Amino acid sequence: MHDDRPTSSRTSTTRTASERIQLRRALTLTLMTLVVPGSAQVAAGNKRLGRVALRVWIACLVAGAVLLLLALFARTSLMGLMTDARLLTLLRFLLLAGAVFWAVLIVDAWRLGQPLRLARRHRPWVAGLNGALCLVTAGALVFAAHLVSVSTGVIDTVFAATTTSKPADGRYNVLLMGSDSGADRTGMRPDSLNVASIDAKTGRTVIIGLPRNLEDVPFPSDSFMKKEFPKTFDCEGCYLNAVNTWAEDHAQELGVKKVGERTPGIQATIDAVEEITGLRLNYYALVNMAGFAKLVDAVGGVTVDVQERTPMFGHDDAWKQQYVEAGRRKLNGEQALWYARSRVLNNDFSRMGRQKCVMTAMLRELSPRKVLMNVEKIADSSKTLLDTDIPARDLNVFMELALKAKSQPVSSVSLVPPVIYTGNPDYDKVRTLISRAIATSEGHGGRPATDGILAASLTTLTPQAPAASSTATSAGTGTGAPAKDPTRANQTDDVDATC
Incomplete structure (x- = not known):
């Protein structure tokens, strides 16, 4: 059929x-490189480079x-x-090299698309798309390399033990x-001491x-402390949280410099806790409270069921209200x-319960997404937050256990009046309570011991001292019904139910 259109019209259509x-060719080559790096070069460019890619x-x-x-x-x-x-470290360098290589391939795909032969109105769009893809792909790999670098720095700094x-x-x-x-405190006295006993298979x-106290x-x-205290740690003001400071202050005269990778104070505290609980401790983790606030x-932030109005001030600055x-x-x-540390209007035992609630809430809320989105802030806080002798080679074990623990109930044992009188503790009873709580956790599918089980376990144990009226009030509701209150004193309980 004869085309009756003017020559200029036919030329314009062509x-x-x-x-x-x-345009289609240029976009196809660019997208090919995005999806399968090197494919554009194999199809239309340097085939050797394309095969390598x-x-x-x-x-x-x-x-992958x-x-x-x-x-x-x-x-x-x-x-x-x-x-x-x-x-x-190797992965970080590979990611950086990959970022550069991929960006080069995308730019080369743009060159293969012959940008000067594109219509003028198409050139800026194709160039802009190509530049955006370079930024996205290379930027993603560079960011991944940065995350790897941050992780390596934390591992090298915090988990340097071997x-x-x-x-x-x-x-x-x-x-x-x-x-x-x-600077305003003499020595390092742990305000919070807890032992996390974790089933190596289930994470319970x-x-x-x-x-x-x-x-x-x-x-x-x-223990090297046995030389100075053959019976018990019975000096003036010598409570459990003072063991660290005493050992550090007297390490030279005791001839102790370091016990493995632990300071004398840390080792002495571990020795004491092992003897108190009857458990062999694998590791320790010392958290600086200011660093903990940065981590939160x-x-x-962390979501907590606050059981009672809790002061945010000390005894010396009650005017803050x-x-x-x-x-x-x-x-x-x-x-x-x-919330984890306040003792105004309550006591040490109330604080112990609140600390468990905060720790459990953090365990529940630290999802992989949160960690990834805040990895640099977490890393910065971790370097000042944590001192531990957990080695890097055991991190995989504890990461696995942490994932398992998120889906398991957490039990708690509080060694407080009226069951345990801190001024004259019965350590045989302490060890009995702990062993029974662990046995209950393991023997009932991870279901923690209840107050009824604890009461039954205590029938053969003679109480040491009557509870003070203030402690008795905080220990229960007075009706015999369990109260969801982390300040309750004599409990082995499900932390989730309590908090």
């Missing part, structure tokens, strides 16, 4: 079709498939790889201490709260710290 084809891409896909299989069937092994500082410890009787026992060290956890603390026969802020109000609240770092 040019438009050619422009569309050229394709081999690298296939290797990355294979590595292996990691996926490890995540599904060998999560502990995957976490071991993720916490190996040498592998992380000695590993196997579980005792199928459990990892970790001493958790909270300290408010500062029992948290044992130790009053800081326990008196007549015993030491095992092989780093993850965007600031409170954490009762109810379900999202606490920032300062509020969470005060």
Whole structure:
């Protein structure tokens, strides 16, 4: 059929079709490089470069498939790889090299698309798309390399210990201490002492709260403190939380410099806690309270069911009159710290319960997404927050246990009046309570001991001292019904139900 259109019209139509084809070709080459790096070069450019890129891409896909299989069937092994500082360093350099290489391939795909042959109106759009893809792909890899670098820095700084410890009787026992060290304080006296006893297979956890003012603390026969205190830690003002300071102050005269990777004070505290609880401790973790507040802020706060109005001031600054109000609240770092530490209008035993609630809330809320979105803030706070002898090579074990623990009930044992009188503690009873709580946790599918079970377990144990009226009030409701109150004194309970 004869085309009756003017020659200029036919030429314009042909040019438009050619422009569309050229635009389609340029976009296709760019998108090919985005989806399968090197494919554009194999199709229309430097085939040797393209083959190299394709081999690298296939290797990355294979590595990703292996990691996926490890995540599904060998999560502990995957976490071991993720916490190996040498592998992380290598991965960081590979990511940086990959960022540069991929950006070069995308720019080369733009060149292969012959940008000067594009219509003028198409050139800026194609160039802009190409530049945006370079920024997105290279930027994502550079950011990933930054995350790896941050993780490596935390591992090298915080988890620098090299000695590993196997579980005792199928459990990892970790001493958790909270300290408010500062220029206005003499020595380091832990204000918070808890033992987390974790089933090495299931992650079921029992948290044992130790009053800081326990008196007549015993030491095992092989402790260097036994030379000075053959019976108990019975000097003036010598409570459990003073063991660290005393050992550090007298380390030179005792001829003790360091016990493995632990300071004399930390080792002495561990010795005492082992003798008190009857548990062999694998590791310790010392948390600086100011660092803890930064960590809470780093993850965007922590949601806690505040059981009672809690003062945010000390005895010397009561004029502030600031409170954490009762109810379900999202606490920032300062509020969470005060809620866990306040003793105004309550006591040490109330504080112990609130500390468990805050720790459990943090365990529940620290999701992978939160960690990823706040990794740099968490890393910065962690370097000042935590001192521990958990080695990097055991991090995979504890990461796996933490994931398991999130879906398990957490039990708690509080060694407080009227069951345990801190001024004259019966350590045989202490060890009995702890062993029974652990046995109950393991023997009932992780279901924690209830007050009824505890009461039955205490029928053969003679109380040491009558509870003071204030303690008795905080220990229960007076009706025999369990109260959801973290200040209750004589309980082995489900922390989730209590908090």
